[in-house]
Amino acid sequence: MENTWNELYNLQPTVMKLIKNALIKDRIAHAYLFEGMRGTGKKEIGLYFAKALFCLNLKDGFQPCEQCIHCQRINHGNHPDLHIVEPDGASIKKEQIHLLQQEFSKKGMESSQKFYMLIGADQMTTNAANSLLKFLEEPNQKTTAILITENIQKILPTIYSRCQHVSFKPLSKNEMIRLLVNKGVKPEKAPLYAHLTNNVEEALEMKEDEWFLQAQKIVLKLYEILSKNQLMDALLFLHSDWLSHFKERSQIDTGLDMLLYIYKDLLYIQLDSDDMLVYPDQKNDWQKNALQVSKEKLANQILAILETKKRLQSNVNGPLLMEQLLIKLQEGSNFV
Numbered sequence: 001m002e003n004t005w006n007e008l009y010n011l012q013p014t015v016m017k018l019i020k021n022a023l024i025k026d027r028i029a030h031a032y033l034f035e036g037m038r039g040t041g042k043k044e045i046g047l048y049f050a051k052a053l054f055c056l057n058l059k060d061g062f063q064p065c066e067q068c069i070h071c072q073r074i075n076h077g078n079h080p081d082l083h084i085v086e087p088d089g090a091s092i093k094k095e096q097i098h099l100l101q102q103e104f105s106k107k108g109m110e111s112s113q114k115f116y117m118l119i120g121a122d123q124m125t126t127n128a129a130n131s132l133l134k135f136l137e138e139p140n141q142k143t144t145a146i147l148i149t150e151n152i153q154k155i156l157p158t159i160y161s162r163c164q165h166v167s168f169k170p171l172s173k174n175e176m177i178r179l180l181v182n183k184g185v186k187p188e189k190a191p192l193y194a195h196l197t198n199n200v201e202e203a204l205e206m207k208e209d210e211w212f213l214q215a216q217k218i219v220l221k222l223y224e225i226l227s228k229n230q231l232m233d234a235l236l237f238l239h240s241d242w243l244s245h246f247k248e249r250s251q252i253d254t255g256l257d258m259l260l261y262i263y264k265d266l267l268y269i270q271l272d273s274d275d276m277l278v279y280p281d282q283k284n285d286w287q288k289n290a291l292q293v294s295k296e297k298l299a300n301q302i303l304a305i306l307e308t309k310k311r312l313q314s315n316v317n318g319p320l321l322m323e324q325l326l327i328k329l330q331e332g333s334n335f336v
Contacts, residue, residue, distance in 0.1 A: 005063050008048055010175060011041040012168055019045070023052050023062040029164040031136050031145040033121070035152040036168025039199025043119060045168075046146045050074055050082050050115045053144060070111070083116040087123045094127035101135055104143060114143045121147035122154035129156050136162040170198045180204075188281035192216075195261060195278050196254065211245075212254075218245055219258040220282070227289050231330045238326060243319055252318055253309060260305045266290040267298050304328040 009016045022028055034042040052062060054070035064071050073079040083103055085096050104114050118124075124132065136145065136159065147163060149155055171179070176194035180203055181187050193203035206212045218241055225234045246255040261278035268276040269283060269290035277283060308325045312318070 005048075008041060008045055010178075011171065012045060015041075015045060015166055015168060018166060019049055019052070020062040023058075028053070028144060030143060031147065031163040033152075033155065033160060033163035033165050034146055034148045034168060035165065036150070037170050037198050038150055039197070039202065040168040040171060042148045042168055043117070046117050046148065047074060049146070050079075050117075050144075053113055053115060054079070054081070054111060081111055081114050084119065085116065086119045090123065092118065092120065092124040092128050094125060094131050097124075097128045097131040097135065101131070104135075112142050115145075116143075117146045117148060119148045120150075121159075122149040122151040129159060133158055133162070176200070176203070191278045191280065192258070192261065196257060211251075215245060215251075215255060216258065218242055219255055219262070223259065223262045226326065226329055227286075229330065231326065234326050234330070235323060238322055239319070242322065249312060249318070252322070253312055256305055256309050256312070260302065260309075262286075263298055263301045263305065266293065267295065267302070270295060270298070301329050 005016070034046060036042060048064070051064035051066075051071050051074050052058060054074065055064040056068040056070060057065035059065060066072075066075070070079065074082060083100060085092060085100060088096060100116060104116070118132070133156070145163075147155075147159070152160075173191070173194050176198065177187075177190045179200050180190040180193055183200065183204060185193065185203070185207060189207070193206055196206065197203050222234060222237060222242060225237055242255070246252045262282075265277050265279050265282070266286060266289065268274070269287055274280070274283070279286075304325060308321055311321060
């Protein structure tokens with residue numbers, strides 16, 4: 001599926017400016033290292049770059065026409081001179097790099113240009129990395145490489161030094177919300193997904209995940225009980241519903257994040273910052289509670305959840321940790 005300049009510019013303005021300047025000035029590096037979190041547009045921008053290099057009718061010196069045979073073939077994933085290598089199982093293997101080298105030793109089938117992308121470049125075996133290194137050291141004049149990684153620290157220094165490093169920033173929360181709404185997520189639900197992940201596809205999976213949908217209900221119910229100062233009921237609910245649903249450490253952490261955003265929302269309601277709300281559809285129900293609690297108590301409750309998230313990373317008893325948190329949330333005092 002094609003991505004326009006404006007769409008990709010909204011995702012990564014700095015990266016797109018770099019690519020635009022490289023195309024207009026005809027200063028294309030032989031290898032780029034695209035680094036950043038999952039879901040930040042690395043592959044999409046890589047494909048845009050490829051189209052711009054192959055395009056027969058480039059507009060303004062940097063925008064693919066989307067109509068020529070090269071643009072169409074790249075959009076459909078079947079361009080013979082563009083190769084994408086991904087991990088075969090857990091890693092990119094030496095044989096995959098050798099096959100790539102063989103392809104690039106041949107003359108271009110439809111142009112003099114050759115282009116390849118290595119997705120998950122940090123997952124190369126040592127032998128694969130050494131084979132690629134030789135490839136990078138002796139680049140063909142018309143060959144462009146893009147290495148993509150989410151773990152820049154795992155890239156060999158010898159490979160890093162032979163590539164132009166391009167850093168992709170996490171999407172802003174507003175941009176993430178906009179993308180999710182465009183994908184059909186309800187505007188009042190999008191902020192929560194945008195706060196829990198920076199990846200659009202992951203957010204869309206959450207939207208359809210039964211565990212996650214039930215988790216939302218449990219978190220909201222727990223807060224409802226706590227807001228009525230019913231500590232014993234909250235502790236009972238913890239053992240009857242929460243602990244049976246949030247079993248793994250990562251699940252507990254997600255539950256704590258969702259609870260944290262409730263207390264932050266109460267603070268935003270006090271401050272009249274509606275555009276910051278993670279649960280905008282709950283504002284009317286929570287407004288009274290927000291106005292009845294002091295900013296100091298809310299700050300202490302937020303700190304208590306943050307401290308619990310921190311302690312969760314140690315080898316602690318999950319149920320006991322949650323019991324302690326509920327007591328602290330009820331008291332609104334500092335976590336000890």
